[in-house]
Amino acid sequence: MGISTPASDTLVSFRGVQKSYDGESLIVKHLDLDIRRGEFLTMLGPSGSGKTTCLMMLAGFETPTHGEIRLDGQLLNNVPPHKRNIGMVFQNYALFPHMTVAENLAYPLTIRKMNKSEIAERVKKALGMVKLDALAHRYPGQMSGGQQQRVALARALVFEPQLVLMDEPLGALDKQLREHMQLEIKHIHENLGITVVYVTHDQGEALTMSDRVAVFKDGVIQQIDAANVLYEAPVNSFVANFIGENNTLHGEVVDVAGQHCAVRLASGEVVKASAICVGRNGEPTSMSIRPERVRLNQLAEACENRLKAKLAEFIYFGDHVRLRLDVAGQSGFMVKVPVGELDSSWKTGDMLDVGWMARDIRALDSAIVSH
Amino acid sequence: MNAPLTAADGESLKVKLARERRNKQLKAIALVAPLALFLLLTFLVPIAMLLKRSVDNPEVITYLPQTSAEIASWDRRGLPSEAVFAAMARDLTVAKEQKTVSEISKRLNMDISGFRSLIQRSARKMPLEVAAGESVRDQFIAMDERWGDPDHWHVIAKNAKSWTPYYLYSSLDLRETKAGTPELAPEEERAFLSIFGRTLWMSMWITLISVLLGYPIAYWLANLPARKSNLLMILVLLPFWTSVLVRVASWIVLLQQEGLINSALMGLGIIGEPLQLAFNRTGVYIAMVHILLPFVILPAYSVMKSIPPTYMRAAISLGDHPFAAFWKIYFPQTVAGVAAGALLVFIMCMGYYITPALLGGPQEQMVSYYVAFYTNVTINWGMAAALGSLLLVATMTLYAVYSKLVGANKLSLG
Numbered sequence: 001m002g003i004s005t006p007a008s009d010t011l012v013s014f015r016g017v018q019k020s021y022d023g024e025s026l027i028v029k030h031l032d033l034d035i036r037r038g039e040f041l042t043m044l045g046p047s048g049s050g051k052t053t054c055l056m057m058l059a060g061f062e063t064p065t066h067g068e069i070r071l072d073g074q075l076l077n078n079v080p081p082h083k084r085n086i087g088m089v090f091q092n093y094a095l096f097p098h099m100t101v102a103e104n105l106a107y108p109l110t111i112r113k114m115n116k117s118e119i120a121e122r123v124k125k126a127l128g129m130v131k132l133d134a135l136a137h138r139y140p141g142q143m144s145g146g147q148q149q150r151v152a153l154a155r156a157l158v159f160e161p162q163l164v165l166m167d168e169p170l171g172a173l174d175k176q177l178r179e180h181m182q183l184e185i186k187h188i189h190e191n192l193g194i195t196v197v198y199v200t201h202d203q204g205e206a207l208t209m210s211d212r213v214a215v216f217k218d219g220v221i222q223q224i225d226a227a228n229v230l231y232e233a234p235v236n237s238f239v240a241n242f243i244g245e246n247n248t249l250h251g252e253v254v255d256v257a258g259q260h261c262a263v264r265l266a267s268g269e270v271v272k273a274s275a276i277c278v279g280r281n282g283e284p285t286s287m288s289i290r291p292e293r294v295r296l297n298q299l300a301e302a303c304e305n306r307l308k309a310k311l312a313e314f315i316y317f318g319d320h321v322r323l324r325l326d327v328a329g330q331s332g333f334m335v336k337v338p339v340g341e342l343d344s345s346w347k348t349g350d351m352l353d354v355g356w357m358a359r360d361i362r363a364l365d366s367a368i369v370s371h
Numbered sequence: 372m373n374a375p376l377t378a379a380d381g382e383s384l385k386v387k388l389a390r391e392r393r394n395k396q397l398k399a400i401a402l403v404a405p406l407a408l409f410l411l412l413t414f415l416v417p418i419a420m421l422l423k424r425s426v427d428n429p430e431v432i433t434y435l436p437q438t439s440a441e442i443a444s445w446d447r448r449g450l451p452s453e454a455v456f457a458a459m460a461r462d463l464t465v466a467k468e469q470k471t472v473s474e475i476s477k478r479l480n481m482d483i484s485g486f487r488s489l490i491q492r493s494a495r496k497m498p499l500e501v502a503a504g505e506s507v508r509d510q511f512i513a514m515d516e517r518w519g520d521p522d523h524w525h526v527i528a529k530n531a532k533s534w535t536p537y538y539l540y541s542s543l544d545l546r547e548t549k550a551g552t553p554e555l556a557p558e559e560e561r562a563f564l565s566i567f568g569r570t571l572w573m574s575m576w577i578t579l580i581s582v583l584l585g586y587p588i589a590y591w592l593a594n595l596p597a598r599k600s601n602l603l604m605i606l607v608l609l610p611f612w613t614s615v616l617v618r619v620a621s622w623i624v625l626l627q628q629e630g631l632i633n634s635a636l637m638g639l640g641i642i643g644e645p646l647q648l649a650f651n652r653t654g655v656y657i658a659m660v661h662i663l664l665p666f667v668i669l670p671a672y673s674v675m676k677s678i679p680p681t682y683m684r685a686a687i688s689l690g691d692h693p694f695a696a697f698w699k700i701y702f703p704q705t706v707a708g709v710a711a712g713a714l715l716v717f718i719m720c721m722g723y724y725i726t727p728a729l730l731g732g733p734q735e736q737m738v739s740y741y742v743a744f745y746t747n748v749t750i751n752w753g754m755a756a757a758l759g760s761l762l763l764v765a766t767m768t769l770y771a772v773y774s775k776l777v778g779a780n781k782l783s784l785g
Contacts, residue, residue, distance in 0.1 A: 061684055082687045082696075095684035097701045108689035159690065 011037040011163060011195050012058065019053050019219075022030050027053050029219035031067070035129060035197060037162075038139040042198045045216030046205040046242070055199045056214075060084050085163040087156030091171045093148045095140035101151050102136040113283050126154040129188065144345070146177045151314025153185065155191065166198045170205065182208050203243050215239050227275065231290075236277050237364040240288035247294070247333050249287045250366065257345050261363050263287060267328040269344030271305050273363040275306065284366040291322070291336045293360040297343075309354045311331065311346060418763070424756030428535035430478035431527060435462040439531035442524070447549075451524050456507040457542045463490075464497040479536070482526040489517050525549055538757035543567075563741070563758070567765070570737040573652070573722035573727075577659045579717050582709060584660065585667035592668070593675035607668050615662060619729045622658040623649055626730075662726065663719060667712035672733040673707025708779040718766050739763050 012035040012231045019028040028050040035041050043051035046057050056062040057069060060081030069076045076084065095104050105123040114122070127133050130150035140148050149169060156164050166185075170178045186209045189196050200206055207227040208214045214224040215238070223230060234240035241248070251263040254270065261275035263285055271287065278285050301305055312331065313324040323346075327333040335354065346352070376384040421705040432439045437458035439605060445451045466472045480487035493514055501507055511518040528546065529535075536553070540546055544561040555561070588607070591599045626648035627632045633645040648654050674699040677699065686696035724739040738758055745755035 036581060059684075059688055061687075081684075082690050082692055084688075085690065086688060088685065090681045090685060094679070094681040096682060096686070096700055107686070107691075111690045111695075155685075155689065165688075273697040292491055 006101055009037055010034045011039075011067075011072055012197070013070045014054070015068045015070070015299050017054075017057065017058060017064045019050070020065045026065075026214060028057075028064075031221065033214065033221065038195055038207060040186070040196045040198065040211045041215055042206040042213045043199055044203060044213050044242075046201060047127075049216035050218040050219035051201075051214075052167060055167055055197060057286075058197065059086055059165055059331065069155040084294055085159075085161050085292065087161040089149075089152050089156045089157070089164065089169040090164040090166040092171075093140070093152040093153055093172075094230040095148055095155070097140050100137050100139055101132065102141075103177060104140070104151060105158050108155065112159060121246045122158055126158040129157070130184075131269050145173055146181065149173065150184075153188070157188070157194070161194070163195045166196065168200055169198075171202075172202075178205070179208075185209060188278060207243070212342050213243075214226075215242060217242075227278060227328045229321070233276075234288065234362065234364070236368070237288060240362065241362060244332065245291050247289050247291060249289070249328065249330060249333075251285060251287065253281050253285050253363070255281060260358055261285075263363055265328040266330070270309055271307075271361065272358040273305075273326050273361040274359055276362045277364045285363045286360050286366050287363045289356055289361040292358055293334045294333075295355050296323075296335060296337065297353050300353045303355030304358045305361065306353055309352050310346055311348055311350045311352055312345075313348060323352075325352070326352065339358050397754060405657055406488050421763075422754050422760050424535045424537050424752055425760040426536065427753065427756075428478075428530055428533055428537070430474050431530040432533050434466050434475045435459065435527070435531070438527065442528045442531050445524070445528060447525070447528065449530075450508065450519065450521055453508055453633045455524075456511050456518075457513070460497065460499045460501075462508055463494045464499075467494045467497050478524055478530065482530070483523060485517070486523065486526065487503070489515055489523070495517075529634050536752040539761070541754060542757040542761050563738075566736070566738055566741060567761070569734075570721055570762075571765070573655065573735070573737065577656060577663065578658065578713050578717045580660045581664050581667045584714050585712065586671060586705075586709060589668045589671035589675055592672050592682075593678075597753055604672075607665055610662065611665060615725055618662060619726050622654065622661070622730060626654050626657065630639060649730055650732050652735055655727050655735045658726050658730050659720065663716045665717065667709070667713045670708045670712040670715070671705060672708075674705050678704050679770050696777070707777065710773070714770065721762060726747055 012033075014031045014033040017028060017031040018026055020026045025247075027048075031054060033052075033054075043054060053062060057064050057078075058071075060079065062078070064077065071084065071086070095101075096107070101106070102123050105126055106119050109119040109122055123136070124133070127136055130153055131356060132147060132150055132154070134152075135147065137144065140151065149172075154167070157168075161269045161325070169185075170181050173181060182205055187194075192220055198206075199210065207230070212224055212226055213221045213230055215230065217238050223235045225233075230239060230243050234243060237248070240246050249263075249265060249271065251265045251271065253261055254264045254276060255262040256275050259275060261273055261278055263271050263273055265271060273287050295303055307327055309325040309327045311323055315322040315324065318339075320336050321342055323335045323337060324331075324335045325335060333354075378384055378387055399754045411429065425561050435458075438455060441455040441458040441555065442451055445455060462614045463472070467476060472491055476487040476490035481491060493511070496514055497505065499510055500732075508518075517523055529551075530537075535710070537546065540553050542563050544556050544564045548554050592603055592607070595603070602692060623630070627633075628647075628649070630649065632648060636642045637645065648657070682700050682704070683693070683696055686700040687693055691699065721737075727735045728740055728743075729735050742755050742758050742762075743756065745751045
């Protein structure tokens, strides 16, 4: 993958970029971002977080209120969108309905004044890439959503741009097709070595496909890292809650010692956690732990932190069962148990031992986030 | 193996299904029936009657029944036989008693002027007293020598059937030769071809101006934020809520020689003498475009509203200049809506009456004016119906051509 080569240089750079629509509030507060050549970078965030605005500024459909955007060293601010040579895939496909698939694909090539035989060859190649060779003469209206999305993808790639932007391209597809297309886009990216900037609000999609994910909130990048780092080592409570499933325990910092800290929960128990983003003693913190890192009963015995929990609910998921627990007076604490490890004597209302390692629970800022 | 499937009560499934379907159909018919009946009575039947009226020719065959029967065997050479003259004498006697002479004379006078007085004068002398051995024909000719002219008998013979192409021919500046084939009327008698031409020509210009003015407005409205575009849409629709008559009257106030526009322009010293804006073609164009503009704007707007902005963005991101992208991507998608609007305007123009009648001079009167003229002034239903039918046919032909060009399935009224 592109990310592993240390020599990979920067293709796109945002420097001090701000964007405001109304002159009163900033939709992008301050953006410094380098996108590496050949990288698959995803901008992830809830709606209104500024991720799409960043993409539109890169495409040229919005102008930054302040700051610079460079593509391959060249300042983009005053380059009109049709001269940027950036491919783009839209959420609603935006295939021209009065043109056939082949005509849609030939469109950017005709503009670039290629000769007919070359156009035909490239269109054929692009259709082969998305496995739609047989449908060249269909109109978009005669195709399924997934097929249309492939054509849109092929159209954005057919003129061989160095950068391809994708604005929630799979948002309109059903779950199964979406997962299939995620892999397909990922493979195309790997095969062609192009740079992709992908915008989505679906964290699963971001984790599956990307080399790096930039998590946006309120116009600021909260964290930009590879998927596994984001999941295992979120730097603040927003990222912890936004990426994957998360259990939160609220408490108060009582001691910070090096990489660890001690946090007293409202019920009085003290928990030892990794100190990631905590203030001084006495300040509130919210601690984050993934459901699969929590151990129960005998397994919990070896853990640094052990608490009593009341079993509130079983939720059956087929391959595993989720237990909803009340821990230290805080409800909604989830634990994942593989079906094979489930003790059949458990029933709701039972008291269980729960435990986790200090390295697995991260003490973060206390911002209250609705998940 | 292939025994028909049966329901639990032993009845065939097919029979049950058919019954169910029939019930549904009956319900649908019952729901549609009132409107269908209404349309039949108020739309289809009048159109059928209009079409019939344009070829209807009842006068001669009704009021000269015996003559009509006798003249059928005339070989069209020389004068008709003695029997025809005798039948005519009997028919005219009856007509005189029943006071239907004017109906006959009016109809025959359309073909040959002067026929009216001939019939009326002869009818007054009925019944003829014919002595034995005397020829009725000679008596008729003695009464008025025009009875000795075969042309007059040709006209009677031609009209002795219940339908006639006369009105349709007249509406197209044609006349029937003695052989029964149509030929173009002499130049000084032609009128309607140029009126039809004028109607088409003016409709075309009004449609063109409306599209040229309406398209940018519709585009602008479709791309405004909803709140603003709703407000402006009310302004577009405002003219709909005032009577056409009021609007035409206000245009007269604005456009006439001493009207607001002329006095303002003269007051500003832009023009030295008033412009001729009303009671000529300019006035008709201005007022008709104003009245019909919403019919272009609304369908165009609704089509444009349904085109997401991403199409243009996609085209631009693929490297096309925004103007070229507009022409290649946006415009083709709006054609259907604009075409629907244009067709609507064109068809409405073809039958427009009030605006040209009030704001135009004699050179601006369109076919509908003459329909009204024949209906209200000369009470010539045949001509009115024939002109109306031809207008209908012209409209339908244009629609057919149009939908062939644009593709009827693409034609969308929003």
